[in-house]
Amino acid sequence: MSTKKVIRVIVGPKGETRVETKGFSGGECREASRFIEQALGQPVEEQLTAEFFQTRATEQQQIKQSQ
Helix, strand or coil: CCCCCEEEEEECCCCCEEEEEECCCCCHHHHHHHHHHHHHCCCCCCCCCHHHHHHHHHHHHHHHHHC
């Protein structure tokens, strides 16, 4: 069963925006949401989720095992 991939854009009451991704592997989330972030302008902050780091650790482990 594949995980559903979601990009959510949240607009606050003062016009501030936040982009959240779900279901992407590692840096894939940055690739998928890049066009939205570019349209919104310069980012003020980036907060990476545990999902991002967990996937990255798995990828690094796979690379080490294949060497």
